[in-house]
Amino acid sequence: MEFTLDEMREHLNVLEARIAAACKNAGRARESVKLVWVSKFHPAEAVENAIALGAHDFGENRVQEAELKFSARRTAIDGAPVMCHVIGPVQSNKLKKAAIVADCIHSIASMEAVEKLEKVCAGLAGGKILDILFQVNAGEEETKSGLDVANAEAFLAELETRAGACDATGRSEKFPHLRFRGLMTIGKNTGVAEDSRECFAFLRNLQQKFLARGGVFANFDQLSMGMTGDLEVAIEEGSTMIRVGTALFGERDYSKPVNDPVR
Numbered sequence: 001m002e003f004t005l006d007e008m009r010e011h012l013n014v015l016e017a018r019i020a021a022a023c024k025n026a027g028r029a030r031e032s033v034k035l036v037w038v039s040k041f042h043p044a045e046a047v048e049n050a051i052a053l054g055a056h057d058f059g060e061n062r063v064q065e066a067e068l069k070f071s072a073r074r075t076a077i078d079g080a081p082v083m084c085h086v087i088g089p090v091q092s093n094k095l096k097k098a099a100i101v102a103d104c105i106h107s108i109a110s111m112e113a114v115e116k117l118e119k120v121c122a123g124l125a126g127g128k129i130l131d132i133l134f135q136v137n138a139g140e141e142e143t144k145s146g147l148d149v150a151n152a153e154a155f156l157a158e159l160e161t162r163a164g165a166c167d168a169t170g171r172s173e174k175f176p177h178l179r180f181r182g183l184m185t186i187g188k189n190t191g192v193a194e195d196s197r198e199c200f201a202f203l204r205n206l207q208q209k210f211l212a213r214g215g216v217f218a219n220f221d222q223l224s225m226g227m228t229g230d231l232e233v234a235i236e237e238g239s240t241m242i243r244v245g246t247a248l249f250g251e252r253d254y255s256k257p258v259n260d261p262v263r
């Protein structure tokens with residue numbers, strides 16, 4: 001059962017209190033943490049309710065579902081455009097669709113994907129500039145999504161080499177349609193938030209190191225980490241984007257995919 005608007009408002013209030021407490025603890029401003037509402041497996045009506053409650057940013061982990069809900073551009077209550085974040089692994093043959101629907105892709109983990117996205121964005125009407133983050137497999141050892149911890153630094157150094165000359169805004173000769181924004185990870189997911197601290201700290205150190213290099217990393221100021229179960233620890237470790245589903249929309253019903261044509 002989907003939440004009503006009133007139920008969602010209550011959940012949002014509880015969540016905002018958690019975020020506020022974590023920010024206070026960490027000596028950070030609430031505005032330094034973006035809330036990405038993870039609407040996967042929830043219907044378009046849930047997205048409408050979220051927008052009514054002031055949501056600006058949504059996360060989807062499948063391209064087809066993102067297209068269903070976000071191909072028609074939406075406006076937040078303050079008039080700003082609603083942003084669509086693709087946060088799940090994207091197969092090579094879906095990168096074009098992802099680049100079209102997304103404002104930001106959090107889950108890039110190969111040079112092939114970077115090269116392909118540059119081509120795709122250059123070919124889109126107006127030459128879209130796409131924000132991307134690299135996913136690092138810092139917590140979830142059992143799945144294969146993301147760059148290996150051991151390879152992540154070498155990967156970023158290789159990207160820097162391939163990017164070629166850059167202007168002061170980080171726009172590179174080789175990837176002029178991509179803005180490299182930072183790193184994403186999924187925590188340990190053990191049910192104990194503290195277990196994720198080490199991998200979040202690893203991510204922050206890596207992101208800070210490359211941000212300091214400037215050049216193609218001039219915009220590398222984002223850390224996408226923290227979900228319903230571990231967002232406090234993520235905020236303490238420097239997260240700038242928390243991706244929250246369950247705490248806002250309730251449990252997901254995986255037996256009812258939103259893109260199921262029967263539904």
Ligand SMILES: *Cc1c(COP(=O)(O)O)cnc(C)c1O
Pocket residue numbers: 038040061087088186227228229243244245246247
């Ligand atoms: C589903 C998902 C989330 C949201 O998880 P919750 O525990 O429901 O908050 C965050 N990030 C990614 C990559 C996801 O796939």
